[in-house]
Amino acid sequence: MKLPGKLSLNAIFLPFLGVLLCIGGWALISGKSVTKTTTKDDGWGDMITVTETKRVGLSADLPAPSETWVASKPYIVEPFAKRGELDQGILRFTWLSLKLVVQGYLLALLIGTPIGFLLGLSRNFTLAFDPIIQILRPVSPLAWLPLGMVMFSGLKIADASGRTAFGTSDAAALFTIAICAMWPTVLNTAVGVRAVPQDYLNVAKVLKLSRFKTLTKILIPSSLPYMFTGFRLSLGIAWLVIVAVEMLIGKPGIGGFLWQQYNANSFAHIILSIITIGLIGFILDRLMSLAESRFRTA
């Protein structure tokens, strides 16, 4: 039995080995360019030299790790550069995506938490709405986005210079992120409220706390650890959804970048995007876990 906190050499070494093995596997199946120079008859009797560049390999078009690195370097070494609307440093794209995610995520929390409380507190509310929630929950962002476009069609809030500051596609994007990301918050909050120990509720009864005070002094603090688990899972989903949303509406951001690079046949940049999306998602999750563990011990 291993004790947590006691870091063995393996705990440092094995993750590296894992990453190396994956990169090795990637290198194996990826293609590489071969340049072949042949001398042949051009059909008129003259001998000409033809230089052909061809990609060979198991998955010929998949860029090799080294190629990916070379092609991605400008985006990584200048992460905040802005060379054009769709040609920006990788962290600049990430920042744009994060801004949108945070807005949609906050909306999800704002809507999801009260719904969770109602589900946790009222049996009738649960009976009425639980089936709908269970049906809406597995619907993909790809399905919500068009609905959002329809719902908010014609919406246009102009900024001072008359350009659209917030239009249909922005509203649809927020709507999609919020509705996809809110379910873990809804469900975990409901579970947390139902799990409030009877002892605490008895204290509220003996003290004759008002409904409002019972909510703020007992229910919310007691269910906070559960709520935070929900918040963390919701953030994960919001980040998952952003890529799909940006692809569909063509907003600049990490997902938009990925899609545009696919269309431009810059396959190396797809891999760069995927790695970035994964890393950012991982960091977000760690940050939320930190916050969560602070409340868990409380």
Next chain:
Amino acid sequence: MPLLQLTSASKSFSGHSILRDIDLTVEEGDFVSIIGYSGTGKTTLISLLAGLLKPTTGQAMMEGKPITGPGPERGIVFQNYSLLPWLTVEENIHLAVDQVFPEKSAAERKEHVATYIDMVKLTHASTKLPKELSGGMRQRVSVARALAMQPRVLLLDEPLSALDALTRATLQDEISDIWLKTRTTVIWVTNDPDEAILLADRVIPLLPKKDGATLGAAMSVPIERPRERREIDQDPIFKKLRHDLVSTLLSARKQQEASSVTRKLAVPDILPEDLTVIDTVKRSARSGPLRRSQLQKEEFKITVP
């Protein structure tokens, strides 16, 4: 008129009778102790008095009026402390004081809180969270919170059962000192005969029966206060009371067991784990599932009549 009264009260949970024919009268200033085996229905009984439960039949009354719900005039010290873990000692008591004395000024309430924290000798720990306190300290906070509400009657449900013997003795002495000063009416539930006799004016056994527990005959304790712990077990009155009490309880237990078959059930030894907590690093180093045998208290005994 008695302060608290149960008249031919009974309580059943989904048709299963736990308490029956309960008649209990508590006068102002009484110190009554109710003693019984665990699982007999002591918590249920005190919940009836607190108003947290309604009797299935019969009545629970305070000063002649039916008890319709809990209230701060009946302060409760729960078996498992019931302190709010996210509030400090001070804040836990403040919550109660703010609620019960809204007419007092903020400064008066602060003063009031400090007085009761001092009464249980916890001034040095007033800004600590419950998890930073020992079991004995937590229970003192719980007592202070109940006393700070200045209740007409104090209901204590096995307040010291979870503590080690030494801490328990200290707290018994402290609480009886406080009681000598305040003379609040007290109903003290316990499973310890020595504790019951040492503290109470009147000890009432709660006896398990096949179809619901009933109260046995009350025994009054004619021992002078303050009672000296070190000498009391030499006291012939104490010895006799203790002997009578234990034999009453034992014979009730024997009768109940004779009239039923007891089977021990084997229950799965593994508790569920929360697998929604996705943390691969921790999971790989986890200590394995928690086993019941590692839990502090686990009794499984199914009695088939």
